[in-house]
Amino acid sequence: MHAPLPSRFGAPHNPVAMETTITSAPRSAARHTISPVLAPLQDRLAGSPVPPFEIELQDGSVNLLGPRTSDEEPRFRLTIRDPRGLKSLLALDELQVGTSYVNGDIDVEGDMLSCLDLRRVLTDRHPVGSVMRFIVPMVIGQRRSDMSWVPKHYDHGNEFYFAFLDKPYRMYSQALYTRDDEPLEQAVRTKLDYIVDVCRLGAGSRILDIGGGWGALERFIGPRGINSTMLTISHEQFKFLSDWCASHSMPCRLDVVRESIFAYDPAEQYDAITLLGVMEHLPDYPRLFERFSRLLKPGGRVYMDFAAGSEKFRVSSFTYKYVFEGNHTPVYLPGLFKAAIANGFEPIAVHNDRHSYYLTLQAWARNLEAAHDSVRKIVSEQVYRLFHLYLWGGAHQLERSGSLESYRVVFQRAAGRPSSEIGCYRAI
Secondary structure (H helix, E strand, O other): OOOOOOOOOOOOOOOOHHHOOOOOOOOOHHHHOOOHHHHHHHHHHOOOOOOOEEEEOOOOOEEEEOOOOOOOOOOEEEEEOOHHHHHHHHOOEHHHHHHHHHHOOEEEEEOHHHHHHHHHHOEOOOHHHHHHHHHHHHHHOHHHHHHHHOHHHHOOOHHHHHOOOOOOOOOOOOOOOOOOOOOHHHHHHHHHHHHHHHOOOOOOOEEEEEOOOOOHHHHHHHHHOOEEEEEEOOHHHHHHHHHHHHHOOOOOOEEEEEOOOOOOOOOOOEEEEEEEOOHHHOOOHHHHHHHHHHHEEEEEEEEEEEEEOOOOOOOOHHHHHHHOOOOOOOEOHHHHHHHHHHOOEEEEEEEEOHHHHHHHHHHHHHHHHHOHHHHOOOOOHHHHHHHHHHHHHHHHHHHHHOOOEEEEEEEEEOOOOOOOOOOOOOOO
8 A cells, every 4th residue: 555554563363264253152241241431332333233243452351342132143353452443443433443454453353244334333524635636636637646546556566466366367347247156267257258249349359448457358358369459557567568468479469558548549449448447547427438439430339347336426535545546436327328428429238237246356355365474475464454454345335335336338439320239238
């Protein structure tokens, strides 16, 4: 993480324990006693849907919080490692609690999704920080802001991301599941196959892959003779892709350009444009579709997948401070469709991927937990904890809180032209 944080870490935690539910001894009268210092938190929990849980204080005492009438065993335990951890918890502020977890002032054991239910009783009011993420682009421009902000999420070392992504393709966007117990790798292939199908790609096709990541789509389409130009503004992804473009042996042409989509101006047009998990970084929809109308051949298609929300720029303080800095936002569908239609694009397909994205994030989080020891040779404990919280937090928003959505959308540059649509695409 590039934003400065205190250097100390908490006591080593057990990454395996974070994906299981802890087992506690049966309740006794003594376990109903709560330290007076935790009374404000217990008061806030009254009537909330947060399940029972435990807090272990620095003096070793274990306090049971949550519903009084439930016989349910505690779902998770918070262990306070430092006075700052207790202070942040009692502040009932989401940003402070999240920061304390990243710093190791608080440890978590047990069901991480249930632990994240605590967000229901925490506040998140940081108006100054919220305003600043919009002022900076106004002063220095969106391109310069993006070139500074966006790489911070993607430049922790390629091997770090490879530790939790699927192995064959290393795709950093939601996979497409057909059942809950499907392997991540198969779900990734299903999605990539869908993209080829819906964009009508074949040997000789030429695509523009905005935010090319580590070339997941290209590894899938390259053997089919489909050519790609990848855009990235990540320093490390650009170096990785440049080396790969110079050494691959697939029957296709691959190029990589380190540039913002808003400044990229090639002489030729493309058969299709793809954006896999990139739209959250591109909130200026009218300007973006204006660029698409110049870069895409008439009748060409734009494929995109993304997280979405019911309100534009509604992002937690923790997210815009540590995970995706700046004016990153879940996609706002009404604004997206309005901009597309205004620039001569018509929607071809819309698919709800909310459960698939949840399953993807869950798989990534568990992969990261399993790779904890090896990952710690690449990044700090803080970066590990940051991504651990980010991945489980996204899964929670998609599956438990309902505050995040996910979609695949396909547009065609076809306004004013005869339509070639007949039948329907696979509703995977």
